[in-house]
Amino acid sequence: MSYDVLVIGGGPAGLSAALNVRARGRSVLVVSNPLEENPLWRAEKVDNHLGMPDLSGAELLKYFRRHAEEAGAAFLEGKVLNTVRMDETWYVGIGSDMENARALVLAGGVARGKKYPGEEEFLGRGVSYCATCDGMLYRNRPVAVLGFSDTAKKEADFLSGIGCDVTYFDRPRSCTISGGKTVEQVTCDGETVRVDGVFLLRPTMAPTDLFPGLAVDKGYVTVDRKMATNLSGVFAAGDCTGGPLQVSKAVGEGLIAGQSAAAFAAELARKSQ
Amino acid sequence: MAIKHLKTAEFEAAVEAAPLAMVDFWASWCGPCKMLSPTVEALAEQYEGKVLVAKVNVDEEPELARAFGVMSIPTVVFLKNGREFDRKVGLMPAGAFTAVLDSNL
Structure with a gap:
C-alpha cells in the first residue's frame, strides 16, 4: 500500500x-x-x-x-x-x-554505539543487518547474532528455525569480526566463535x-x-x-x-x- | 525486455561471451531485491546491445550464489568476459550502477 x-x-x-x-x-x-x-x-x-x-x-x-x-x-x-x-x-x-x-x-x-572492527569491511560478505532477509543464505551453517534489543532474540529464533547453527550474544560490549575473503570468526567480550555469518541487530x-x-x-x-x-x-x-x-x-x-x-x-x- | 534470467548450466558461456555483464542475485522473499528490480529492468533497456544485464535467483541456483560468495542480497556483480571486476551489495540508486557501467563500456 x-x-x-x-x-x-x-x-x-x-x-x-x-x-x-x-x-x-x-x-x-x-x-x-x-x-x-x-x-x-x-x-x-x-x-x-x-x-x-x-x-x-x-x-x-x-x-x-x-x-x-x-x-x-x-x-x-x-x-x-x-x-x-x-x-x-x-x-x-x-x-x-x-x-x-x-x-x-x-x-x-x-x-x-560505534561500528565494530570488521563490520564495514565484511558487510555483504558475512555481515548482515537483517535475519529475515539474508538468513536463507546461511541454512545449515554457523552464524552469530549480536542482539541489542528484545526483538533481536526473535530474529535469532527465526534463524534457528530455518536451520542455522546460532550463537547468540546478548548486548555484547565489544566485538571484532575477522576473516579472509568472507567472515570466518567473531570475538565478543573475550569469547571467539567460528562462523560464516554475523547478524548485527541494533534497535536503530x-x-x-x-x-x-x-x-x-x-x-x-x-x-x-x-x-x-x-x-x-x-x-x-x-x-x-x-x-x-x-x-x-x-x-x-x-x-x-x-x-x-x-x-x-x-x-x-x-x-x- | 532485454533482461536475461540465467541458470547455472548456461551462466558461464553467457557471461564469457559478453564484453560487459551485470548480474543481479536475488530471491522472491527479499524485499530490497523487489525494490531494486525496476532499476535493473530499466538498466537492461538503457544498455541494450551494450551490456548483458542478467538476474540469478539464488533459491533456484544455489551453486552460482555459492560460487560467487553471495552472502547478502541483492548483490550485483559486474563482469568483463566472465571475470568479476566489481560488485555492489544492497539496495542502491541507479547512479551507483551506471557509474560502473559507463566507466567500463
Whole structure:
C-alpha cells in the first residue's frame, strides 16, 4: 500500500509527526520497534513536558501513541533497513517487506554505539543487518547474532528455525569480526566463535546507512527550519537532529516535520493529477 | 525486455561471451531485491546491445550464489568476459550502477 507520509520511528517525534500528518488529512504509516524498546520507556519521571508533570516515560509514550492511533495513523512493527527514491516515490525496506510513500519523516532517535572492527569491511560478505532477509543464505551453517534489543532474540529464533547453527550474544560490549575473503570468526567480550555469518541487530540504523548521501553534522542530521534534510521529500525530527534530547523538543520538531511532509506530499499529489 | 534470467548450466558461456555483464542475485522473499528490480529492468533497456544485464535467483541456483560468495542480497556483480571486476551489495540508486557501467563500456 502507498502512503502520503511514512514515519521512521515511533517515539515522541515520530508520533507527533504522524498526528500532524493526519491533522492535514493525509495518510501516514509509522514504522517502529515495540513501544517498550523506546529509551524513554525506562524514564521513571519526566518533569519538564509542559502541563503534564509527574508522568513516567512509559505513560507519556502510551498517551502519545493512543493519540496518534485515534487520529488514524497506521502502525507497523519492524525495522527500516534501507530506502531508495524512484520516480518521486520513496521505497522503504522493512525487514523483508517493502512500503512506499511520497514523503518520509526520519525520527529514529540516536543510533547508539560505534561500528565494530570488521563490520564495514565484511558487510555483504558475512555481515548482515537483517535475519529475515539474508538468513536463507546461511541454512545449515554457523552464524552469530549480536542482539541489542528484545526483538533481536526473535530474529535469532527465526534463524534457528530455518536451520542455522546460532550463537547468540546478548548486548555484547565489544566485538571484532575477522576473516579472509568472507567472515570466518567473531570475538565478543573475550569469547571467539567460528562462523560464516554475523547478524548485527541494533534497535536503530545510523541515518547515513539508511539514506546514502544524507547530510549530517557530527552524527546528527542537518535540517532547516522546516525540518527538511538535503534529500528531496525527507524530513527529520527528534533526537536524530541533535540535542537537547528531550520530549518537548522532539514533539515540537515532529509537529513541524509532519506538517512539512504533509505539504510536500500534497504538492506531489496535486502535480500528478 | 532485454533482461536475461540465467541458470547455472548456461551462466558461464553467457557471461564469457559478453564484453560487459551485470548480474543481479536475488530471491522472491527479499524485499530490497523487489525494490531494486525496476532499476535493473530499466538498466537492461538503457544498455541494450551494450551490456548483458542478467538476474540469478539464488533459491533456484544455489551453486552460482555459492560460487560467487553471495552472502547478502541483492548483490550485483559486474563482469568483463566472465571475470568479476566489481560488485555492489544492497539496495542502491541507479547512479551507483551506471557509474560502473559507463566507466567500463
